[in-house]
Amino acid sequence: MTINIGGLTLKNPFTTASGTFGSGRELAALWAERGIPLNVLGAVTTKGVSLEPWPGNDGVRVAETASGLLNSIGLQNPGVEAFCAKDLAWLATQDVPVIANVSGHAEADYAAVIRRLDREPAVSAYELNISCPNVDSGGMAFGVDPVAAARVTAACRAATARPLIVKLTPNVTDITVIARAAVDAGADALSLINTVAGLALDPQTGQPVFDRGVAGLSGPAIKPIALYAVARVHAAVAVPLIGMGGITTGQDVRDFLAAGATAVAVGTATFTDPFTLPRLIAEWTHPSA
Amino acid sequence: MTAPLCHPERSEGSLRAKSLAATTLQNRALTTDLFQLTLDAPAIAATLAPGQFVHLRLPNPAHVLRRPFSVSAANPEAGTLDIVYQVVGAGTAELSGVTRGASLDVLGPLGRGWRPPVGTRHALLVGGGVGAAPLLPLAQSLPAADVVLGAQTAARLVGHADFAGRVGADHVYITTDDGSAGQPGFATDVTRDLLAAHPYDYVATCGPEPMQRLVAALARAADVPCQVSLERRMACGVGVCLSCVVTTTTGRARACAEGPVFDAAEVAW
Ligand SMILES: Cc1cc2nc3c(=O)[nH]c(=O)nc-3n(C[C@H](O)[C@H](O)[C@H](O)COP(=O)(O)OP(=O)(O)OC[C@H]3O[C@@H](n4cnc5c(N)ncnc54)[C@H](O)[C@@H]3O)c2cc1C
Ligand SMILES: Cc1cc2nc3c(=O)[nH]c(=O)nc-3n(C[C@H](O)[C@H](O)[C@H](O)COP(=O)(O)O)c2cc1C
Numbered sequence: 001m002t003i004n005i006g007g008l009t010l011k012n013p014f015t016t017a018s019g020t021f022g023s024g025r026e027l028a029a030l031w032a033e034r035g036i037p038l039n040v041l042g043a044v045t046t047k048g049v050s051l052e053p054w055p056g057n058d059g060v061r062v063a064e065t066a067s068g069l070l071n072s073i074g075l076q077n078p079g080v081e082a083f084c085a086k087d088l089a090w091l092a093t094q095d096v097p098v099i100a101n102v103s104g105h106a107e108a109d110y111a112a113v114i115r116r117l118d119r120e121p122a123v124s125a126y127e128l129n130i131s132c133p134n135v136d137s138g139g140m141a142f143g144v145d146p147v148a149a150a151r152v153t154a155a156c157r158a159a160t161a162r163p164l165i166v167k168l169t170p171n172v173t174d175i176t177v178i179a180r181a182a183v184d185a186g187a188d189a190l191s192l193i194n195t196v197a198g199l200a201l202d203p204q205t206g207q208p209v210f211d212r213g214v215a216g217l218s219g220p221a222i223k224p225i226a227l228y229a230v231a232r233v234h235a236a237v238a239v240p241l242i243g244m245g246g247i248t249t250g251q252d253v254r255d256f257l258a259a260g261a262t263a264v265a266v267g268t269a270t271f272t273d274p275f276t277l278p279r280l281i282a283e284w285t286h287p288s289a
Numbered sequence: 290m291t292a293p294l295c296h297p298e299r300s301e302g303s304l305r306a307k308s309l310a311a312t313t314l315q316n317r318a319l320t321t322d323l324f325q326l327t328l329d330a331p332a333i334a335a336t337l338a339p340g341q342f343v344h345l346r347l348p349n350p351a352h353v354l355r356r357p358f359s360v361s362a363a364n365p366e367a368g369t370l371d372i373v374y375q376v377v378g379a380g381t382a383e384l385s386g387v388t389r390g391a392s393l394d395v396l397g398p399l400g401r402g403w404r405p406p407v408g409t410r411h412a413l414l415v416g417g418g419v420g421a422a423p424l425l426p427l428a429q430s431l432p433a434a435d436v437v438l439g440a441q442t443a444a445r446l447v448g449h450a451d452f453a454g455r456v457g458a459d460h461v462y463i464t465t466d467d468g469s470a471g472q473p474g475f476a477t478d479v480t481r482d483l484l485a486a487h488p489y490d491y492v493a494t495c496g497p498e499p500m501q502r503l504v505a506a507l508a509r510a511a512d513v514p515c516q517v518s519l520e521r522r523m524a525c526g527v528g529v530c531l532s533c534v535v536t537t538t539t540g541r542a543r544a545c546a547e548g549p550v551f552d553a554a555e556v557a558w
Contacts (some may be wrong), residue, residue: 033306056541073532271526274396
């Protein structure tokens with residue numbers, strides 16, 4: 001039984017949540033110790049890549065919360081050329097579909113990254129990150145406004161024939177409005193959710209822990225928010241959904257699939273246990289075991 | 290804006306890491322808030338190099354992040370790892386309650402450890418508080434060293450007896466802020482004097498970052514190569530999430546992969 005995500009065929013419904021798996025090299029080395037190949041995954045979703053190198057944010061970048069994690073990485077990445085030369089060149093040898101997660105400050109940046117990656121046979125699909133709370137220009141700004149979401153989706157649609165996935169933020173009044181705008185502008189599938197905007201204060205000073213104040217919450221703490229978003233968007237649009245947000249157990253996977261997701265992504269749970277994805281895949285493949 | 294740097298080819302540590310269930314052989318209080326944990330983890334003890342760390346998963350699943358700890362002793366024959374830790378928050382408090390026989394999920398060895406220049410003969414090691422822990426296996430691996438240990442107070446001194454056993458008691462210099470042990474004052478004062486008196490060929494330091502920075506500046510002034518071991522908040526511990534970055538002269542490097550041990554000269558303090 002294969003899974004179809006807007007034209008992308010996967011052997012199982014499991015992928016990595018962007019930014020929590022790098023491009024797979026480090027986790028693949030760890031998995032290899034137990035004889036698990038990277039291509040047990042349905043697909044690898046890469047860390048966000050932008051046209052030029054981005055240095056990411058200054059100051060503290062992560063803080064633990066009750067059953068959750070706040071991050072403010074700021075989409076640090078070496079830029080699309082270095083990504084192609086190093087990450088993609090390696091991924092091309094791994095026999096696994098690659099979903100490239102794309103970031104930009106402006107519409108034209110997203111489309112330019114996609115035009116560059118479209119020359120790379122190792123890329124199977126794109127996931128547009130219009131939902132990151134951790135950068136000032138671009139990022140979530142596109143994901144909270146249906147007009148901006150539609151424009152960036154349309155610009156990327158025009159740049160590629162490959163499956164186009166748009167990743168949504170929960171930090172909106174009505175996520176179905178943005179979902180419809182993205183689908184109407186040509187998205188083949190949607191990913192949801194990106195992190196939930198949150199704040200942490202230093203108990204000593206009362207000042208924000210993170211330099212930008214806001215950070216993005218992930219992990220089991222956001223699962224109910226994510227599940228609700230998936231159920232609502234499933235009722236509103238007809239495209240396949242990749243569900244994510246706190247997925248840690250086999251029951252979490254079943255919940256997201258029951259709420260209307262076609263596939264799932266695991267992020268924070270990989271930090272807790274780097275073998276979470278292989279464990280969930282084994283459980284899904286052999287439910288009785 | 291400096292270009293971000295990722296050097297997967299330099300992160301040999303993480304590429305040899307293993308994840309395993311280790312049995313707790315011992316978890317004893319050294320003082321009121323310092324503990325020593327001994328784990329049965331042969332596969333990690335076999336390859337861990339001085340200065341590398343392990344990432345421990347806490348028993349309570351409400352903690353989504355592991356906790357990073359340097360290894361103060363790895364014994365490949367016995368298959369054991371020692372960690373000395375200070376209780377500073379919820380995670381280390383929980384760790385202090387782990388009992389003998391309990392299983393702990395350990396990931397390691399991680400990161401890059403100390404890299405003394407080839408042919409190092411006489412090193413100076415400067416540890417602040419619990420930061421002395423990763424210097425213990427380094428002291429073991431060097432032909433000769435002087436060791437400066439600083440702490441706020443006598444009860445926060447780590448490893449002085451072990452260091453004395455390795456380099457000789459008269460090569461261990463102790464300072465405490467409150468004068469409750471050794472010389473009153475800061476480790477950096479003694480470091481300055483020692484650097485003026487002896488021709489060291491390597492300085493290694495770990496502890497509070499302001500102390501490490503000052504030690505690095507003193508070593509630089511004395512023209513001695515220096516390495517520092519930097520702590521950053523980490524999530525994955527294996528180089529994928531870019532949480533623990535250190536700003537270096539050539540861009541951002543990951544403390545868990547390119548570090549935690551860095552050449553002092555490459556750190557942009
Ligand atoms: C490479 C490395 C080696 C270390 N070696 C040792 C050691 O040998 N002995 C020892 O006592 N401590 C060591 N530390 C520090 C140790 O990891 C923290 O004290 C511990 O994580 C605190 O957890 P907590 O839940 O008790 O504190 P909390 O403050 O409640 O922790 C909250 C979060 O912040 C993180 N955090 C808090 N303080 C630090 C810190 N100083 N460095 C990194 N993350 C931190 C925690 O991991 C956790 O994610 C090391 C840190 C690093 C990065
Ligand atoms: C450290 C970290 C980095 C992330 N980086 C990205 C990114 O580059 N692009 C992106 O679209 N989402 C990014 N995310 C969001 C995740 O892909 C995911 O949507 C979110 O964390 C919810 O899933 P989880 O609870 O399983 O982690 C990041 C999340 C974390 C925790």
